[in-house]
Amino acid sequence: MGGPDRVWNHQQSNRRARLERAGEALGTALSGKILPANRIADLLHQVIECGDRVCLEGNNQKQANFLGKALAQLDPARINGLHMLLSVIALPEHLDVFEKGVASRLDFSFSGPQAARLARLVMAGQLNIGAIHTYLELFGRYFVDLTPRVSLIAAEAADRAGNLYTGPNTEDTPAIVEATAFKSGIVIAQVNRIVDTLPRVDVPADWVDFVVQSPAPYYIEPLFTRDPAQISEVQVLMAMMAIKGIYAEYEINRLNHGIGFDTAAIELILPTYAQSLGLRGKIARHWALNPHPALIPAIEAGFVESVHSFGSELGMEDYIRARPDIFFVGPDGSMRSNRAFCQAAGHYACDMFIGSTLQIDLQGNSSTATLGRISGFGGAPNMGADARGRRHDSPAWLKAGRQADEGRNVMPRGRKLVVQMVETFREHMAPAFVETLDAWQVAEQAGMAIPPVMIYGDDVTHILTEEGIANLLLCRTPEEREQAIRGVAGYSPVGMARDRRMVENLRDRKVILRAEDLGIDKRLATRDLLAARNMKDLVRASGGLYDPPKRFRNW
């Protein structure tokens, strides 16, 4: 409403009222901004109001789990109807808040570990999903129509003034704090320790209202660690095709890898196979990527010039500190990650995204949404989409654009390479290629306006399976695209239903490339090609600097 009587500082005065309530309730328990852990419920009851938008920090790595648990234990008679904003639904307490009636609405990006329970809560009407986002999209909305009223974040340490040190796991913190602190919201940080002097300041104290030292350090997941022992020879073959058929073919120098064993295999044969092809210094030089342990041999072999990261990875701290020419580190020697900037880089400054998926349909649409699970997509949509605002060129981008445009009367434009890498059968012999994505039924069940697609077919440029590479850039009709996909779908029903003549024709036109078309000797596709064949090899490759988490110490 406008008009002369309008109050224009409601948010500021409401903020002051909350802070006053907190001050009264906590009294001398508060030492400046610092609160004892056993009073967290009192604080949250005072500074949160019913219906608030509350952002709880937690991505696929660092979790503000002490604050998340405290939130789930609030009295729903006092605090309810919260609208939760979460990058990732990862921990039980992220859904407990809904089950207990404290929260009712959710906007998020990814929910891998909790996808089935999330779907059940939606079906039961206990949780209303606003939307699924890609991370940078969710951060963008924090500044437009989903600004948090209260943010609960995690940092490694605070000083007594409330300055925060987030260290290598900075991740989402800067985006969340900025959106909250500069719209009269309230920022509460859990920290592992309170110190006199921080190694460096990552978040200024001005932006933080309360600090609490949690009884245990924040939870963090070593999500990007892949044990090379689990990489199969099929994956080695696919990695060889990726390097020769895509990386070398397009001169890919700036890239992001998805998570998983398929791309870990690529990382691990850079120093062997790519080296034997003379590709060092010609491909894979700049990365927007978490510090994957599987990248160590390629770094040591001199393939990698720089890595900027969304978050860090447990056990990589000393290795990163000893390789500051490669990673982004602070004056204190520890890494600085930043998911917002790394996603911007992944969108705009990379020539290729390559990652795995669960299901691909005949148009090339892919999704990780399967029946009974609402999983979200994390960063994949942002990086696995053609960046149509991009204007700088590179050989890879221009070549992909030429292939897409050839023979078409259109304004020339480059294209990002978006590669979907998948074995034709996944676990339990479920075919990866399907006539219809499960996403259609998921949409119906969950009342979504359109199916939850991870990467749209018209953004995908290549599909890579053990049977070969389908270059969708060269397809000129929906029929050609369908047959190109069938042509690499192996012995799955979709693959068996191919039009053999059309597929052979596509192969003649190099729309489909088999290993032999690329001059790849399949007999070389053994685990011997992996520069590290187990975790111990990775540690050795790092000169003993990499210190894997316990669960990966299997020697």
Next chain:
Amino acid sequence: MGGPDRVWNHQQSNRRARLERAGEALGTALSGKILPANRIADLLHQVIECGDRVCLEGNNQKQANFLGKALAQLDPARINGLHMLLSVIALPEHLDVFEKGVASRLDFSFSGPQAARLARLVMAGQLNIGAIHTYLELFGRYFVDLTPRVSLIAAEAADRAGNLYTGPNTEDTPAIVEATAFKSGIVIAQVNRIVDTLPRVDVPADWVDFVVQSPAPYYIEPLFTRDPAQISEVQVLMAMMAIKGIYAEYEINRLNHGIGFDTAAIELILPTYAQSLGLRGKIARHWALNPHPALIPAIEAGFVESVHSFGSELGMEDYIRARPDIFFVGPDGSMRSNRAFCQAAGHYACDMFIGSTLQIDLQGNSSTATLGRISGFGGAPNMGADARGRRHDSPAWLKAGRQADEGRNVMPRGRKLVVQMVETFREHMAPAFVETLDAWQVAEQAGMAIPPVMIYGDDVTHILTEEGIANLLLCRTPEEREQAIRGVAGYSPVGMARDRRMVENLRDRKVILRAEDLGIDKRLATRDLLAARNMKDLVRASGGLYDPPKRFRNW
């Protein structure tokens, strides 16, 4: 190179060497990080090395002009071959560094005021352009393959420890500083004043190496101020069509406006025309936009719920401070802008971008590049492109997607609305619609791989002229698209060459909408509809809080 002898901390030790050289050369002139202004040349000669990538802060508003001038005065015998990174080439000194031989290579986003001189330097071989970018793309590359070695930035104030206060004009500073400080680069800040206590900390001292108080405050341009007195009745008519035919039709609530009088006219008839249509609270609620003075009447009328900004605007300080429910402000009451986050929001969290252009071709491609000028595009490509990574829906996005997909057998997907607003003739009776964009010749002259297009035709959804709206979403063939464009191109040669029958058919199908088709009475399209008709009206609407810069004080 890899191998056991590889040095992995070259950047850190090189940084230390530079800092030591600076310390020796400056001796006691340095007080901690603080340097007297008259020693800036000595500092730069010590900390910059030949061939460095140097980022000089300066967007379309705030300029690190003291540092830019100092750089241009360096001795090219000592410092040369610099690779300059600049958001905007705005000031003479930005090109002086090339003319004087200090720098030789340039990556940038926009060069409006210096576009002609830039083109001359390129032709003369004194300047080699890496690429033209959109802002967020350039920032993304700072973390991948264009990381600055030295950054020269501007802030409003510093404390004696080197913490910086950027205040309302934070703009690009956080992105530049983070990329530099966390890759062992060197950050030098010019500040307007040095104080004991900052109003708030925007950049922690840890991230800053040197601070110099400039003899005069940094230069800043009031770029987003449009005097309502200059808005024409044709622009009022176009604004009415925009509101009724697009904003209301698609329920546009989250948006960005380009710069210019066309969109200022829309802002100024929200409280009159849109109000008369009952649209308050139904359109234009959330903005990713600088604090345009022309938005004041709509804010006062209760149309606007929130505004997040790339940068601030001179004269709006007190008004913003008094409207904290609308703008993003810090605890000190002054605004916090952030170009990187606002561009992310503009890309992912807005349903519409609407802006003006100079030339449009028959495919709908538009460009501001004209012969003899290399101008760049700023934020337009990022916001005026379909955000293909977006996954959350809204009525506007879904409706645009349905229109684009209707009758096509494709996976349903939403679409961003990208509206190009242009009068059929621009200054000097140059037609806005052309058979071939000048961009083709500019590309040839400057040796670009592809023509510099601002917004590609396949991202444009609507073209709006005084003759009507062409809805390109509904076109099904290149011929239809061409005729839809000709059908709103008025008496320009492109418009005269229309196929009259096909255009009438497109009008029947509502692909083309005239004012009368929208039920707009053209007689109402007068300047009386503007909620403010001159600068004084804007001041009055703000309750005297808006304080226009001198050059706009024309009463």
